[in-house]
Amino acid sequence: MCVCYIISEICQNIDTKYKRGKKITKNDIEQLSIAIQSTTKKIQEILFDKQSDTLFEKLSYEDTKKLFYVIKQRISKSDMLESKKINSLLKNLNTLVDTSELAEWEKEIETFEYDKALEIMSRWKF
Known part of the structure; x- marks a missing residue:
């Protein structure tokens, strides 16, 4: 699965929790942070192809x-x-x-x- 879709799913999960008044956990934020870092790394690999x-x-x-x-x-x-x-x-x-x-x-x-x-x-x- 593309990392961008993972970010979207995590954000939708956080948004749903927020709208329902549920607690957004530290784990939710960590998952989002990891997904963003992974996406940034992929973008850098594409943009800065050292070849x-x-x-x-x-x-x-x-x-x-x-x-x-x-x-x-x-x-x-x-x-x-x-x-x-x-x-x-x-x-x-x-x-x-x-x-x-x-x-x-x-x-x-x-x-x-x-x-x-x-x-x-x-x-x-x-």
Whole structure:
């Protein structure tokens, strides 16, 4: 069964209990938390498929700058990001931005902490 359906069933169970005035147990919340973590992990596996790292196209400075602003705009709208674009930006920024900041930014993107990712990006000057 797809993890998204499991989340739906757990949420329906919690909703039914809530509407009937029944106690929502710690176990209910734990099940939901586990299902959400599992879903997040699956999404990350799909979005950040490291196999796409095999080929790398070096972009010009202007194209890197354009990709930076496209991704920054998508993050600001909390849109999903394509792993190929993220990987391309990471590799093309490697010589323009501190590598520890790039690693921190990648971590925030992978955990969907878009506000923190935007904060990091705001420090990068083009």
